Structure formats: C-alpha cells, structure tokens
Amino acid sequence: MNGKIAPSMMCADIGKLTETLELFEKTGIEYLHIDVMDGVFVKNFTLGTDYCKNLRKMTKIPLDIHLMITEPEWKIGWFDPQPGDYVSIHAESTNHLQRALAAVKSCGAKAMAALNPATPLSALDYVLDDIDGVLLMTVNPGFAGQKLVPQTLTKITDCRNYLNERGYSHVEIEVDGNVSFENAKKMCAAGADIYICGTSSVFCKDASIEENIKTMRACI
Numbered sequence: 001m002n003g004k005i006a007p008s009m010m011c012a013d014i015g016k017l018t019e020t021l022e023l024f025e026k027t028g029i030e031y032l033h034i035d036v037m038d039g040v041f042v043k044n045f046t047l048g049t050d051y052c053k054n055l056r057k058m059t060k061i062p063l064d065i066h067l068m069i070t071e072p073e074w075k076i077g078w079f080d081p082q083p084g085d086y087v088s089i090h091a092e093s094t095n096h097l098q099r100a101l102a103a104v105k106s107c108g109a110k111a112m113a114a115l116n117p118a119t120p121l122s123a124l125d126y127v128l129d130d131i132d133g134v135l136l137m138t139v140n141p142g143f144a145g146q147k148l149v150p151q152t153l154t155k156i157t158d159c160r161n162y163l164n165e166r167g168y169s170h171v172e173i174e175v176d177g178n179v180s181f182e183n184a185k186k187m188c189a190a191g192a193d194i195y196i197c198g199t200s201s202v203f204c205k206d207a208s209i210e211e212n213i214k215t216m217r218a219c220i
Ligand code: DX5
Pocket: 008, 010, 011, 033, 035, 066, 139, 140, 141, 142, 143, 144, 145, 146, 176, 177, 178, 179, 180, 196, 197, 198, 199, 200, 201
C-alpha cells in the first residue's frame, strides 16, 4: 500500500495554516487539495486564485486544484498551474473537456478528469491520452461532511479495470468525499491511489492532525 494523501484545504483552520503546512511538509504529504467552487457548477463558493497564489508562497507541496466551475477551459491560467501540480476538470462542467485537459498539460501540470458519482466511465473514452489521473467523486461535490455514495466503491474498481484494460495502468485514481479511515481501507482495496482527506479523516476533531495522518497512512 503506498497511497498518497491530499488534505482538503477547505477543511483546514485558516488561523493555523502556517503550522499545518509545516506539519504536512514534515509528514511527507504529497498534495494540497484545493476545492474551487463558483456557486454555479456546485451550490457553494470556496477557495480561489489568491488562495492558491499565497499558498505557493508558503509551501513547496504541489497543489491538487479541483475545479468545480463552469467554462474551466478558459480559466485554467488564472490558477497558474505549476509542474507537479494536478488540475482536475469535471467532465460535467464543460463542452470542451479535451481542450481543458490539453490546456492544463500545456502549463506543464498534470491533468485529471473528474467524474461525479453518476457519470459513467465512458466519459473518459476519448481523453485517455490527455490525462494523468481520474478524480472519482465519492460524494456529490460541493460540501464537506457528506456521506459516501455507496456505489462509488464499485466504480473505483471498475475504473481501475477500465484503465488497465486499455493500456493506461499509469493513470492514477483519486477519490474525493467522505474518505474516512474505514472508507479509505475499502477504497484502497478497490484500487484508489490518491486520497482527499477532509473532515472525515485528517481534519477529524477526534484526534490531532498528526495522529490522523498516521492513522490514514496505515489504512492506505
Ligand atoms: C467535496 C469536497 C471534499 C471533501 C471534504 O466536495 O471536494 O474536499 O468532501 O472532505 P470530507 O468529505 O471528509 O468532509
């Protein structure tokens, strides 16, 4: 098991950001997951371009920018994606998925296609050469603290098989939503690679962030 952890920064205490980032660097956190929501694609409004810009001044940990916005294909440059970053584009958010993914790659970043729970894997059929990862929403996007959509566990396995059968075993699978310690074990067994950890795990109030990271590492 060598899963990667991407804490969901919308769940982080902004007042303790410096110490939280220092802890993440000390514990080898692989990505910082940035949920960008425009109030249109999802009915919530969260982190934005300035947050990303300031975060880059505070840490070298790569960003994993989750664009839950309309017309992403024209807005990717606003986030100044860097080599090593992931930028995920929802297949449901644009008529120009391939254009958007190619735009991410042209910035030197890694491109990820994001799928809501109900969206079939066939949405990936004609962009497999444009992606480095697939983000499978395991809740309906928009809010932290939701419960896993149960059928998404099978979807993780189906996605791993779908990619491997087509010769894309290098494409990573990222899971996003209610990644609790218990769910993470099931997601790992199903074939996930990158775990977005919010209130269900890393930022769970029952223990310290450092303890939660240790527990999560043991699950994935
Ligand atoms: C969901 C968000 C996630 C996540 C937050 O739209 O993209 O960041 O759900 O973590 P949890 O689900 O554990 O509160």
